[in-house]
Amino acid sequence: MPRGKAKAAMDVTEFLHEDHMKVSELFFQFSKAEDESEKEDLVKQILTELHVHAKVEEEVVYPTVENEAEEGEELVGEAEVEHKMIKYLMAELSQMSGEDEELDAKVTVLCELVKHHVREEEKEMFKKLRESGADLEDLAEQAKERKEELMAEPLPSMNATLEIGEEEEEEGEEVEQIKALDTKRAPARKRSNARKRSA
Ligand SMILES: [Fe+2]
Numbered sequence: 001m002p003r004g005k006a007k008a009a010m011d012v013t014e015f016l017h018e019d020h021m022k023v024s025e026l027f028f029q030f031s032k033a034e035d036e037s038e039k040e041d042l043v044k045q046i047l048t049e050l051h052v053h054a055k056v057e058e059e060v061v062y063p064t065v066e067n068e069a070e071e072g073e074e075l076v077g078e079a080e081v082e083h084k085m086i087k088y089l090m091a092e093l094s095q096m097s098g099e100d101e102e103l104d105a106k107v108t109v110l111c112e113l114v115k116h117h118v119r120e121e122e123k124e125m126f127k128k129l130r131e132s133g134a135d136l137e138d139l140a141e142q143a144k145e146r147k148e149e150l151m152a153e154p155l156p157s158m159n160a161t162l163e164i165g166e167e168e169e170e171e172g173e174e175v176e177q178i179k180a181l182d183t184k185r186a187p188a189r190k191r192s193n194a195r196k197r198s199a
Pocket residue numbers: 054057079083117121
């Protein structure tokens with residue numbers, strides 16, 4: 001029996017690539033935006049997309065890369081460090097308003113970091129993942145499901161997302177280190193969006 005025109009199932013690298021394209025488009029829109037409220041809205045969308053995307057990768061995709069892809073541990077190690085840098089800037093941006101004079105510069109740096117990270121994922125990690133023989137269609141299903149759940153949740157306090165992975169014993173330490181770093185820089189001006197970090 002012919003298969004007809006049933007659409008081939010998407011593999012997880014294609015699924016993540018779509019997210020990458022979406023964020024890239026949002027950064028492009030930000031570069032063209034002039035209006036403060038439009039910028040604020042775009043930053044919110046960028047933070048949401050990046051938060052959900054990173055979480056899906058860390059929970060659903062990176063463990064498979066680590067366990068099944070060649071050089072998986074190194075690739076994931078590097079990717080997680082990049083996620084941390086990205087989340088640090090995201091946390092700063094989450095406390096800024098559209099009129100903040102550092103907003104454009106921070107979004108530009110975030111965009112550069114994300115571009116670099118995406119390039120490495122697509123050129124190296126995804127290639128090795130495809131070569132690994134892992135079931136990438138099943139992984140795409142899991143990623144899709146997790147993304148839908150996360151998209152339905154409110155964006156959490158960005159401080160919380162600075163804690164990466166399952167570093168159980170040092171849960172607080174990481175945040176403290178980043179906070180210490182933060183105090184050496186200019187204090188965030190607008191804190192209206194910041195939620196209190198749980199004690
Ligand atoms: Fe990533």
